[in-house]
Amino acid sequence: MTQKNEIYVSADGTLRWQGKTYPCALGKGGVVEDKTEGDGATPTGRYRLKRVLYRADKMTRPECALNVTEINATDGWCDDPTHPAYNTQVTLPFAASHEELRRTDNIYDIIVVMSHNDNPPVPYKGSAVFFHLARDGFTPTQGCVAITEEAMRDILKTVTDDTYMVISL
Template identity: 25%
Template sequence: MPTGKIFYFTLLMMLLQSCVSQIPAKYNGYLVNSTQAILVTASGIQSNGELIFYERETVKDKWKKQFSFPVQIGRNGFATDIVFDTTATITKQEGDGCSPAGVFTLGPVFSYHAMENLNMPFQQVNKNNLCVDDVQSEYYNRLINTDTISNQDWNSFEFMQRNDLQYEYGVWVNYNAENIISGNGSCIFLHVWKDENSPTSGCTAMQKENLLQLIYALDEKRKPMLIQEKIDY
């Protein structure tokens, strides 16, 4: 390829990458009080996605990309959070294998281990901690401690301390968290992936080192927001 064409091709690729990596303007209204934002995108029903972490000094400044890395989302791609878009035709449901698309606040960081020097709320989890995904339970989509609950009315749940390392570190995503709607999906986290080719049941998963980079970057005072959306190329 002639030198001139190489230059223009390289410039075009840089411009395209810049366009793709920006936070879409349609989300500005959700970010007015935030100086940290996470954008997760994936195409179609693909589970392979990308996470980009942004910061800005003040709410009046422009967003600047800090880092990015690959992620795995739900095995059936994204489905829209009905609270985020009441007109959506495909919405997130319990057991659909989709990750929720929309804009979400973040809950506590959790881990099997004690963690220090965090700027987010933290909960160390053990075998007594469950996330209930039984749509008939009054504890649906809640993180509970079985030692403190006498009325254990659930038949389906997730152990927060698993027999593998996928929940060794994680961040609770506040999906279907306020005014919980039974059946709309539960137990959505950012967590460690099984491997780079394995989709999740609805969470967003990533390499352990990348997740820790994200966890230590998050600061609750900066009101971090998670944006998840399907991109059609």
């Protein structure tokens, strides 16, 4: 049964939300039940949409009920499973392995942070599994769920702080 506040993502690359279906890109490692750091796979599970980050220097603020914050040049995300800040947002420069959130491509122009492996983060169980913008042609991600900017803005207008993304095989 479909729940009102659940976004459904299937391993076939479709995302369903409030009666609409959107194409999405998933991890190059497929969809897996047992996520490990660096496997390039999208993890199955039910994840709360927590907050939105966006590039104010490139676009307008997304309309959304979630907390929305601008991405700055000093924003990063720790992907070093041996570091205490693993799978959390960090300030750059940062000595341990990390991703820069202010990228030169457009895929992180809007990022929805989800509750994957965050309470608390378990080392090697995956970091930076985001809901973000897709590359042209929906090429695979490193483990995230990605859609077009138009679809993202459409979805964000209607999510609430109790919306979950359900990823299944």
